[in-house]
Amino acid sequence: MNRMRHLPFYSLLALCAFVSCERRNSAARAPEPSPSPTSSVPVESIVAPSAQPSPTATSDFAEVAQSIRPAVIIVSVFDETGHLSANGHGFFVSGDGKFIADRSVMAGGVNAVAKAADGAIYNVSGALAQTPAQNLVLLKADTTRASPFLAPSATALPDIGGTVAVVLSPLERANSVVLEEKISGRFSDEAGEWFDATPALPKTSAGAPVINHRGEVIGIVSFRAGNNSCTIRPAATAGTLLAQVSSNVVATWQTLRTPTASPTATRSPTPAKIPLRGSKLIYAPVPRYPVNAKQLGGGVQGSGSFRVLFDATGHAVAVQTLRSTGNSSLDEAAVSALHEWRSEPGREWSLVVPITFKQ
Helix, strand or coil, X not given: CHHHHCCCCCCEEEECCEEEECCCCCCCECCCCCCCCCCCCEHHHHHCCCCECCCECCHHHHHHHCCCHHHXXXXXXXXXXXXXXXXXXXXXXXXXXXXXXXXXXXXXXXEEEEECCCCCEEEEEEEEEEECCCCEEEEEECCCCCCCCCCCCXXXXXXXXXXXXXXXXXXCCCCCCEEEEEEEEEEEECCEEEEEEECCCCHHHCCCEEECCCCCEEEEEEEECCCCEEEEEECHHHHXXXXXXXXXXXXXXXXXXXXXXXXXXXXXXXXXXXCHHHCCEEECCCCCCCHHHHHCCCCCCEEEEEEEEECCCCEEEEEEEEECCCCHHHHHXXXXXHCCCEECCCCCEEEEEEEEECC
């Protein structure tokens, strides 16, 4: 308390935070469960563990997947309290950061980050289009450079009895990054065509691309809430999503919070908020009032909200501006200080930090 009284009068007045620990659920292969009579399923089931290990991909699939893997990402979704609510896969379909993911993983989220194969982490600004019946969504990541992307086939389909491969992110730890699958059935419903595969697809694969031996993207893994399992939708769905996007469309999270007539995922109760004193922070320097803002005179001030993402080593690997202070100098000062924060090593987690600058 004495130290706080000696801070400069233009220093930070308020600083509070809420944390969330990522629940890492390992996923392996399991026999497909019997159909569920319910039309929705908690998001946690998207990342629920299974029981049987995945087969190792043959050398030809492993080689073809090398060119696919750079475009595959892991998406971490956060709820309105800043808690990590779900993880899923996705893949870029354009060089400007558009990517496809499973809607059940994203639904109900208010923010997300996309983790690329090269270790880059991008903020996800929201959804551009969706096909609720197929449970897929097109989102926009705020990439800082051209992203490697895939061009899903508009006509190619999996062959019954044929072999395909599901390509996961190299950041995936619970499964092999290339899952070899046999197409066991072709079906259709009100949402269109879909394919079953054996062994049963792990639920962490939702949103991942499916390729054939030629390296063509012929399908997308999608979660089916009706029978609590993952299936494969034709890759042509990607074209349907991209066709919905006009030049003036703005990415938004409101789209994913809007109820639809089709089955969508529901979420378990939000975890209790954890006060800052109970967090794992070990170094949290106070943002300093920027000199250039002070020189403007008149008392430039503002309040904003920022999310800090810590990796397993305790380093702040990304800082997202959730709500600007209204002044770029104040925002830069906050982001710069938050990048220096450190936490105890352990799991990845995030911290939402409201900050007020006032003279």
